[in-house]
Amino acid sequence: MLATNRKAHFRFVILETCEAGVILTGSEAKSAKTGNINLSDAYAIFKNDECWLMNCHIAPYTFDASAMRNPGDPTRTRKLLLHKQEIDRISGKMRAKGFTLVPLDVYVSDRSVVKITLALAKGKKGPDRKEDIKKKDIERELARDYKLR
Numbered sequence: 001m002l003a004t005n006r007k008a009h010f011r012f013v014i015l016e017t018c019e020a021g022v023i024l025t026g027s028e029a030k031s032a033k034t035g036n037i038n039l040s041d042a043y044a045i046f047k048n049d050e051c052w053l054m055n056c057h058i059a060p061y062t063f064d065a066s067a068m069r070n071p072g073d074p075t076r077t078r079k080l081l082l083h084k085q086e087i088d089r090i091s092g093k094m095r096a097k098g099f100t101l102v103p104l105d106v107y108v109s110d111r112s113v114v115k116i117t118l119a120l121a122k123g124k125k126g127p128d129r130k131e132d133i134k135k136k137d138i139e140r141e142l143a144r145d146y147k148l149r
Helices: 026-033 065-069 084-097 126-148
Strands: 012-022 043-047 050-054 078-081 100-108 114-123
Touching: 012 100, 026 114, 043 084, 050 084, 084 100, 084 114
Parallel strands: none
Antiparallel strands: 012 078, 012 114, 043 050, 043 100, 050 078, 100 114
16 A cells, blocks of 8 residues: 545545546656655546546656756646546536545555556535544543543
8 A cells, every 4th residue: 555545534424436547657656656746636537538636646756867967847636547437427426416536545556557546435524524523532431431440
């Protein structure tokens, strides 16, 4: 696991997940594999039957001289690799019901390929967030009481 989006479970109700490949340049792939990636404000959109990752910050790779000369934009738009059927299914749900496509985590597959887990999610409102906080507090107190006994 290279990076996780910790805020996603707090801000959204996760309904469905899928995995996708990410097209990266060489220095971006090296930097991502060292863990220099941030998903906190990232999201995915569909344009022209293609999926794109927006606002994902990958820091420049510092151990390569050519990468340091041309660092590029760390938050550039990156293309996601999904099957055509997945693109059609997910984009149809997003258009019909107003869902958001949020990245949950980034990892390296068995073949050393950077993959991303995407979630079809619905945004939580203020009262939903407060209920989640109350539930976590109650569970924490119960666990504390049980531990003391």
